[in-house]
Amino acid sequence: MSLFSNLLNLHSGRKPLEDFFTEIIAYFLSLNNDILLGWLKHYSIISDNNYSSIKISTQQEHKGLESHTEDSRLDIVVELSNDLSTDVIFIESKIGAKDGNNALKKYAEILSNLPNVRHRILIYITRDYDPKDEIKTPAFNLEPKVNFYQLRWHQFYARLQQYSTDILAQEILIFMRKNGMSHTNQFSPVDLLTMVNYNKTLNLMESTLGEEVQREFKLAFGGVINGAASMTQWRSYSRYIIYTKFSGDNLWCGLGYFNFNSDTLTEYPYLGIFLEVSARFGERPKIIESMQKIINDKPNI
Incomplete structure (x- = not known):
């Protein structure tokens, strides 16, 4: 990096x-x-x-x-x-x-x-x-x-x-x-391979984040926002996720695939989960303190 x-x-x-x-x-x-x-x-x-x-x-x-x-x-x-x-x-x-x-x-x-x-x-x-x-x-x-x-x-x-x-x-x-600012309009062999397998890969991600995983996600966090927005997440944030929000846009949780569009062929996407709190949210310090307490109390998870 x-x-x-x-x-x-x-x-x-x-x-x-x-x-x-x-x-x-x-x-x-x-x-x-x-x-x-x-x-x-x-x-x-x-x-x-x-x-x-x-x-x-x-x-x-x-x-x-x-x-x-x-x-x-x-x-x-x-x-x-x-x-x-x-x-x-x-x-x-x-x-x-x-x-x-x-x-x-x-x-x-x-x-x-x-x-x-x-x-x-x-x-x-x-x-x-x-x-x-x-x-x-x-x-x-x-x-x-x-x-x-x-x-x-x-x-x-x-x-x-x-x-x-x-x-x-x-x-x-x-x-x-x-940050994707070096790309030209010329297709590489890797780009062509991606095009051939695009739908297959997308269907696999949809399938692995659907059904059982979504059911467990709903039980843990109370719901799942329409997964179609994941394409926006892919384009803007190089990730494909399901997610839900709490307190409007102030606190939200996402689960899925991260680290797309790497600048090297040796960095692979990974499966992850995150909690994110808005910098403008008044309860931000309390939420961060609670997250830190969970990490300290259960460092092996």
Whole structure:
């Protein structure tokens, strides 16, 4: 496991994967301006690299315009300056989620309203396929104009491999593989084998988590939420489970298969059970204390 994966696992509650990765990438590019400019030039986002100052910031807040219902927070803002002018790039990064609440339109409008800027550029970079064909170039026909570019994280991964002798770059590459950001649209022999056996494997998992297991799960925890949601769990959390909730979404229990989509062929899924309590739940400390007491009292289970 990579250094960054270990650090992310230290975070209690829901892991902030996108914000965490944003900070890593922004820090790396701030240390390696040549890689940043080479990446931007490779996709014709900028035409030259004759900049005397490069400033990169993260989670930059901008007050909403009159037409906006709320303020905005930008993942990464890049300011490229020389003696005469400044170019500004907003980068919206997505790993699992997609553009929600028409955020890209708001960011483009904020970018268009910035004063004293020569080129205004909005980049939307995602792990998953999320086409934005409706966003024209110039984006949303704004004036001053905003140029929109859509990229995928696997493209950045391929570029970064050219610098794999850098220790920090190596750790980023491992982290990207671990979180599915290195995948291209090319099928490997393993992918084809998975496609052939997909339905068979899915039926086996459904069968082994059904009937007797579900009956015992209901006896222990009071119920089972519709198992169809397991496909969402598979896609978002690399697991296939049956589960039930207590106190709304504040406390819940899941049973099933974990550790799908490993970045190596030597790590296999495992069968497991978990109890998870929301970081926002007022009774969280008591529940954690009770869980810890069970572990201490019965360490052999």
